[in-house]
Amino acid sequence: MRCRSVLVAVRSATALHRLLDVLPVFDGDDRIASRFTLVPGSDFDVDALAALEHAGARLIPWDEARRGGHDLVLSASPKGAVWALSGPRVLLPHGAGFNKAISGDGSPGIPSGLDPHYLLADGEPWASLHALAHGDQLARLAEHCPPAAARAAVVGDPTLDRILGSVIHREGYRAALGTGDRRLVVLTASWGPESLLSRHPGLPAELVGGLPCDDYQFALVLHPNEYSRIGEFDLARQLAPALAAGLVLAGPHQEWAALLIAADAVITDHGSTALYAAALGRPVIGAYDGGDELIPGSPMADLLAKAPHLGDPAELPEALRQAVAQDARPAAEAAFALPGESLPRLRHELYRLLQLEPPAAAPTIRQLPQPSAAPTPPSAFAVQIPQLTGHHITVERYPSFRSGPVHHRAAAHPDAGLRQVQSAAVLWRHAQRQDSATPAPNSAWTAAGWTAHVLAELPGRRTAAAILGADRCLIRHHRAGLVAVRIEPNRADGRVRRADPTAVVSAVHAWLNANSAWTAPTSLDCRVGRLAVRVELAAPGATDLDHEL
Incomplete structure (x- = not known):
């Protein structure tokens, strides 16, 4: 039987990490050959290339990918010329829903990921399948881009399912981090001018320095674009006092999710990472000061509207008490449907496009590995x-x-x-x-x-x-x-x-x-x-x- 070619079109490290959580649908199938290509045009493509090399992916140049034929094309970003790749194209979100509108990018005021400017080519949707995590996302897609919604399906979120499937390892993650009986508080920061680190670059050090080290452990989860924007060298330099005092800096792939499982609470800006924490039932504290990016009525906006707000690091114990008394899960339920079902549903859809019968064995979620190493204790x-x-x-x-x-x-x-x-x-x-x-x-x-x-x-x-x-x-x-x-x-x-x-x-x-x-x-x-x-x-x-x- 002819081997089917699956091309994974990657525009950023964020998109790659999302797609790596999807690829277990093909595990055990020797009829599938996967190749990766880097879609040009992103400001963050250097880190995407490094992430591809780290993953051991078989990479083909963009020009070769455009010339060749593919049995299936997978992408987690509507931007770039993915429409120029031949074969059935599948588009997945690269975050938890559509919560932000990026100023100066696409159509004004339209949530990122729902913009017809990127979803249509010559007036027609270029994706054969638009895979979504929740029915509300389908309704919003129908509102902003009806032709794309006609090709959409709700399949759930494979990244959430991977997190939920790894909860059993919570104690092991905490042991690897050296957390002990301390409260682990994870700061999650999105990217761009309204992100937590852009507006409050000193917050990690203020929190670490303001609360007893034997009571609290702090970790920072950054959007991969922030790693690209700042660079690992400057990140280590800027965060040096907090890192020396025990701050955990999560790696951009897999480790962030293990930290959410290990966490006792999360402090967040308007980035959608906090919705995964809310789905786990973790208390959520807001540290977003408002702006133009967050979409009113989105799950992330609803989560922040109900969460206690951290105005001063000294207020953290009281904010934690308030956050523990609230249930953040309803906001996550508006972003994620069909928990535990994403890989079987995606397998059905992708093999339909490949015109193949899927393997008999059900796809297995890859559990998250332990964080790479515990931070060096303060000296x-x-x-x-x-x-x-x-x-x-x-x-x-x-x-x-x-x-x-x-x-x-x-x-x-x-x-x-x-x-x-x-x-x-x-x-x-x-x-x-x-x-x-x-x-x-x-x-x-x-x-x-x-x-x-x-x-x-x-x-x-x-x-x-x-x-x-x-x-x-x-x-x-x-x-x-x-x-x-x-x-x-x-x-x-x-x-x-x-x-x-x-x-x-x-x-x-x-x-x-x-x-x-x-x-x-x-x-x-x-x-x-x-x-x-x-x-x-x-x-x-x-x-x-x-x-x-």
């Missing part, structure tokens, strides 16, 4: 002690760039760098993990030796701590001397939770400052973020003193 903190009463102590840690009075500063030695080490009252160092594949060093500090050395080397430091394990430290305090610290895990609700030992070191430092004449053994009740743990202080034994770092 320095500004520490507050809001409670120190008897043997009860609460510690709150903030990024080191936080201004204003603090109880003390703490830093990893030497990783934090000279300036942060010199300004810290508390220094810590983690023992190196030894395994059979890593030979032991020829020379190593003992825990007792290093703590004495670093306090002598850096006069003015008050506490040095050797972190010997997740629940074990050796602390040398400038007045109280050497202290062995054991941190009991919190056991509740069938789970075992551990506090960050570097946070406990700051708590013990503050307590020893107030109780330098302590007697062993002593127990402290320590609260770090939402976690309360028991901490035992004792005179150190040889095992702790001689532990090799």
Whole structure:
């Protein structure tokens, strides 16, 4: 049997990522040969080319694609000369519905994706099939471009189905991100002059710097066009303070969706990514200040109209409380229909155009992979002690760039760098993990030796701590001397939770400052973020003193 050629016409990285979620309809079928081509004319085509290469796609030049014949052409953008490609053409949306109108692009005031200027060629719809996610989208297409609506079908949203099919991995995603018991708040930013990052470029750092690091974790999901506009180098430079303080910057393909699953709440501008979060039942907080792009009455406009608005980073805890009390899912239900059915419905439509019987086995959703790596933990903190009463102590840690009075500063030695080490009252160092594949060093500090050395080397430091394990430290305090610290895990609700030992070191430092004449053994009740743990202080034994770092 003749092999059928499927050409994937890509104009931007965003469109490519959408189409990659569709292509599992052809899995297991050796009668299909897929090829990709880059549709010229986009300001973001460089990143699209890089994304194609990363995907391992078989790429053919545009001129060759125009000359050849194809059994099926798939596109997720109506822009560019896709109409010039021969064969049945299928157009899919490259977002969650039609929520924006881009100024200076196509017909004024018409939502992007519904503009006859792009959907018609010589007065006729160039797409053989316009695949939509919801019946309301079909009604809006009929309003703005009736000829295209006559060739449209509601099939659902394959990206949403992939997200819903991956929810089972939520705990694994959070573990990969190092989230623990913190609240993970994801910022989603669209692109263009009205986007969150264009209007509030400092918001990620303000949020990370304004809330305790052991209570909140923040992540940023950017539209792929923003990656293209700014560039990875400048992104890393502009976001450097927030990234150093633990901000997670999601990759543009797949990782953003895993972060929505892992999230406890989402802060959004007018980009439609937040509708996927709403479909998951995640609380949504608005950070869009208005403009000309958002279409009134669209699902995204309705979501923002009902969501609490974040005007100041300090208002986040109250905005979260309000968002949790609301149900964001109705807005998503107006954008997505037929959950779980998109791939079977798309397979039926695409094989009809290919004039082939589809494989007997149902298409399988590809579950989202884990985020690539956990962010590097911050190496320095500004520490507050809001409670120190008897043997009860609460510690709150903030990024080191936080201004204003603090109880003390703490830093990893030497990783934090000279300036942060010199300004810290508390220094810590983690023992190196030894395994059979890593030979032991020829020379190593003992825990007792290093703590004495670093306090002598850096006069003015008050506490040095050797972190010997997740629940074990050796602390040398400038007045109280050497202290062995054991941190009991919190056991509740069938789970075992551990506090960050570097946070406990700051708590013990503050307590020893107030109780330098302590007697062993002593127990402290320590609260770090939402976690309360028991901490035992004792005179150190040889095992702790001689532990090799």
